[in-house]
Amino acid sequence: MTAILDGPTHLTTDQTFERVHAMARSSADHPALKHPFYELWMSRALDADAVELVAKNYFARVQRTPIRIALAFLHMADVSTRAETVDNLFDEMGHGSAAKVHSVILRGFLETLLSRLRGHGVSLDEVRAPILPSTTRLIEESERLFSSPHPQKVCGALMAQEWHAYPQLVYMYEGVRNYRHLFGLEEFHENCEYFYLHIGATEKEHKVHSLSTAAKSCSSEQDVAQLEEGFTGYLDLLAANWTEIHEAIAAL
Numbered sequence: 001m002t003a004i005l006d007g008p009t010h011l012t013t014d015q016t017f018e019r020v021h022a023m024a025r026s027s028a029d030h031p032a033l034k035h036p037f038y039e040l041w042m043s044r045a046l047d048a049d050a051v052e053l054v055a056k057n058y059f060a061r062v063q064r065t066p067i068r069i070a071l072a073f074l075h076m077a078d079v080s081t082r083a084e085t086v087d088n089l090f091d092e093m094g095h096g097s098a099a100k101v102h103s104v105i106l107r108g109f110l111e112t113l114l115s116r117l118r119g120h121g122v123s124l125d126e127v128r129a130p131i132l133p134s135t136t137r138l139i140e141e142s143e144r145l146f147s148s149p150h151p152q153k154v155c156g157a158l159m160a161q162e163w164h165a166y167p168q169l170v171y172m173y174e175g176v177r178n179y180r181h182l183f184g185l186e187e188f189h190e191n192c193e194y195f196y197l198h199i200g201a202t203e204k205e206h207k208v209h210s211l212s213t214a215a216k217s218c219s220s221e222q223d224v225a226q227l228e229e230g231f232t233g234y235l236d237l238l239a240a241n242w243t244e245i246h247e248a249i250a251a252l
């Protein structure tokens with residue numbers, strides 16, 4: 001309250017970058033990433049019903065990634081942060097090739113995996129696994145965060161998305177390796193394109209861009225506090241979603 005009455009507490013560019021970088025790194029210890037779901041996912045192959053539940057809910061959220069990035073673009077003011085965000089969106093949309101849109105590649109992988117597990121062709125649109133309430137909440141609430149009238153909050157949510165994505169994809173890929181026996185060896189790696197393109201380069205660049213975008217959006221303690229609200233808000237939604245998925249698997 002005192003800070004509001006006293007006006008913005010100015011931070012230098014170096015101070016801001018340090019603060020924002022530390023915030024970004026802290027995602028590694030957040031329950032969105034330190035989560036028992038990942039331990040289970042990586043520890044062993046799950047049965048088809050459990051994989052279907054994970055696939056359905058994970059895809060529902062990942063499919064909306066370009067929407068979140070586009071909302072971020074609309075709700076940030078600075079021209080250089082907007083340019084970086086367009087670069088991110090261009091990646092997500094397959095550099096203009098529909099077949100290379102990330103969600104298209106992910107759908108292909110998940111449907112192949114489920115088809116192998118079930119022994120017949122599976123379409124994600126037709127599986128019985130439900131979209132869990134926390135998945136719907138994650139999609140709706142995150143789109144609110146990415147549309148915030150406070151550009152710092154938008155940039156915080158974007159930084160959370162991009163900084164949690166790299167370790168998340170490493171964990172998801174390590175878990176996917178539990179199903180390698182369902183594929184030929186080369187075939188397995190061909191099918192893992194979604195993971196390799198993220199782990200290999202894309203997400204590393206998105207981390208760098210989202211960090212500079214976030215740092216450029218802040219020049220005061222108050223800005224950093226807004227950034228943190230968006231950052232933590234998105235990570236909390238992700239953590240709650242993994243918790244519900246984890247509990248739903250245990251209840252199967």
Ligand SMILES: [Fe+2]
Pocket residue numbers: 091092102198
């Ligand atoms: Fe992606």
Ligand SMILES: [Fe+2]
Pocket residue numbers: 088162165202203206
């Ligand atoms: Fe990304």
